[in-house]
Structure formats: structure tokens, C-alpha cells
Amino acid sequence: MMEKALTIAGSDSGGGAGIQADLKTFQELEVFGMSALTAVTAQNTLGVHAVYPMTAEAVIQQIQAIGEDIGTDAVKTGMLFSAEIIEVVSAQLKKYQWKNIVVDPVMIAKGGASLLQQEAISAMKNHLLPLAEVVTPNIPEAEVLTGMEIRTTEGKMEAAKRLYEIGVKNVVIKGGHDKDELESSSDLLFDGKEFFTFSSKRVDTKNTHGTGCTFSAVITAELAKGSTVHNAVVIAKKFIQAAIEDQIEIGHGHGPTNHWAYGKRKNI
Numbered sequence: 001m002m003e004k005a006l007t008i009a010g011s012d013s014g015g016g017a018g019i020q021a022d023l024k025t026f027q028e029l030e031v032f033g034m035s036a037l038t039a040v041t042a043q044n045t046l047g048v049h050a051v052y053p054m055t056a057e058a059v060i061q062q063i064q065a066i067g068e069d070i071g072t073d074a075v076k077t078g079m080l081f082s083a084e085i086i087e088v089v090s091a092q093l094k095k096y097q098w099k100n101i102v103v104d105p106v107m108i109a110k111g112g113a114s115l116l117q118q119e120a121i122s123a124m125k126n127h128l129l130p131l132a133e134v135v136t137p138n139i140p141e142a143e144v145l146t147g148m149e150i151r152t153t154e155g156k157m158e159a160a161k162r163l164y165e166i167g168v169k170n171v172v173i174k175g176g177h178d179k180d181e182l183e184s185s186s187d188l189l190f191d192g193k194e195f196f197t198f199s200s201k202r203v204d205t206k207n208t209h210g211t212g213c214t215f216s217a218v219i220t221a222e223l224a225k226g227s228t229v230h231n232a233v234v235i236a237k238k239f240i241q242a243a244i245e246d247q248i249e250i251g252h253g254h255g256p257t258n259h260w261a262y263g264k265r266k267n268i
């Protein structure tokens with residue numbers, strides 16, 4: 001049987017993040033990838049040069065095309081851009097009662113461009129997060145969603161609890177932005193009962209464009225294959241570590257990660 005995963009996200013013309021990172025990751029993990037585009041960005045390793053959101057109707061039509069024919073074993077959301085898109089996506093997810101929903105609450109691109117309008121934050125909290133099996137904020141995103149500053153491990157734990165209380169079953173706070181962690185990069189999982197820390201060696205590189213998208217796409221693909229959330233995060237951490245370590249030189253700015261690296265290591 002072929003497992004399937006759907007990504008509802010924005011297009012990164014540069015190929016390192018967004019829909020492109022998600023589909024490459026699904027393919028690497030042998031899951032059949034499908035997409036519903038929420039926005040087209042003109043983007044490269046130097047930054048986001050323009051954003052063209054899709055109409056809500058176009059987003060609904062894409063999801064329905066999949067729902068009425070193919071179905072899916074897991075869904076990931078990435079860049080959703082507006083409250084209106086969040087609301088229609090949430091309604092479609094409810095309608096098809098899809099399981100294994102992974103929400104990557106994408107807000108700001110690494111170069112600073114906004115990928116989510118300010119007024120969409122409450123729509124995300126009220127409509128989308130309660131449907132999620134997993135949410136994967138980075139530290140700045142967790143701060144926006146919880147309204148608290150995160151400076152310490154205790155802070156991360158408190159933020160994870162607050163996100164759990166919104167109705168997400170599993171919270172992963174990613175540590176890529178942790179300025180105090182110079183040697184390692186640690187992600188914290190809270191499943192409502194226990195905390196788990198996933199740590200790896202921090203790689204000194206500027207090529208981290210699309211790390212968050214790729215990480216949550218791995219979780220989505222592994223959930224589609226029937227993995228537990230814990231095991232899915234274990235594999236996501238290995239996949240992203242390999243993708244950051246085995247660098248490829250693409251573009252003149254913050255380059256993408258290497259989506260082949262995990263598969264190549266596994267076969268050695």
C-alpha cells in the first residue's frame with residue numbers, strides 16, 4: 001500500500017522551503033506527496049521578493065480535489081498567510097476528518113519577510129491548532145502564540161504546556177533559534193504528560209533555509225506511515241541533521257538543506 005501525505009503551504013520558487021521542501025521530503029521517505037498552494041512567493045536564497053496569495057476559493061478547490069478522490073494519511077500545513085485561508089483550511093480539514101494533522105505555524109521567513117498576517121494569529125489559535133496532532137513552532141513563533149518570552153528550558157516547557165492547553169495533542173518547540181545553545185540544537189516534545197528532548201550537534205552554517213519546513217514534513221510523512229509521534233520526531237531530527245551537515249552550495253545567500261542526505265546515509 002502507498003501512504004499519502006498532503007501539504008497545504010506556500011510555494012518557494014527557490015526550491016528550499018515551502019511546498020518544494022515538503023514534496024522533496026515526502027519523496028525521500030517514500031510517501032506519495034500532494035499539495036494545495038496557499039500562496040506563490042518569488043523567493044531565492046537572498047530573500048522573499050514578492051508574495052502572491054491564492055484566493056480562498058482556489059485553496060478550497062485544491063483540497064476538495066484531493067478529498068473527493070484520493071484522500072490522505074496525513075496533512076501538513078505551512079505558510080497560510082491570512083485569517084481567511086486559515087479558516088477555510090480548518091473547515092476543509094474538519095469536513096474530511098483527516099487524521100495526523102501537523103501544523104508548522106510559519107510566520108516570518110529567515111530574511112524577515114512576513115508569511116502570516118498579524119491578524120491571522122488568533123484564527124490559527126482558535127480554528128487550526130485544536131485540530132492538530134502536532135504543532136512545530138520555532139522559539140519566536142512559540143512566543144507569538146503564547147504571548148510569553150522564552151529564555152530558558154523552563155520557559156520552553158511552560159510555552160509547550162500553554163500550546164497543549166489550546167488543544168494540540170503534541171507540541172514540538174524547535175531550538176534552532178536558541179541563542180544560548182552554541183554547541184547543540186535541541187527540540188522539546190510535550191505529549192501532555194511527559195517532556196522529551198532531542199538534541200544534536202549544532203552545525204555552524206548559513207545554509208538553514210527550509211529547515212523548519214523539512215523537519216515538519218518528515219514528521220508528517222512518518223505519521224502517514226503509521227509511526228508514533230515520538231518516533232516521527234526521532235526520524236525528523238536525524239533527517240534534518242543529515243540535511244544540514246551534508247551541505248550543498250546553492251545560491252548566494254542562505255542556501256537550502258540537502259534533502260538527499262538522510263537517504264544516502266541510511267544506504268551506507
Ligand SMILES: Nc1ncnc2c1ncn2[C@@H]1O[C@H](COP(=O)(O)OP(=O)(O)O)[C@@H](O)[C@H]1O
Pocket residue numbers: 137138139174175176177185186187200201202203204205208210211212213215237240241244
Ligand atoms: N545550525 C543548526 N544545526 C543543527 N540543527 C539545526 C540548526 N538550525 C536548526 N536546526 C534544527 O533544524 C530544525 C528546525 O529548527 P528551527 O531553525 O528552530 O526552525 P525554523 O526553520 O522553523 O526557524 C530543528 O530540528 C532544529 O533543532
Ligand SMILES: Cc1ncc(COP(=O)(O)O)c(N)n1
Pocket residue numbers: 009010011012017018019041043078079106108109110115208209210211212213214
Ligand atoms: C513559502 C515558504 N514557506 C515557508 C518558509 C519558511 O521557511 P523555514 O523552514 O526556513 O522557516 C519560507 N521561507 N517560504
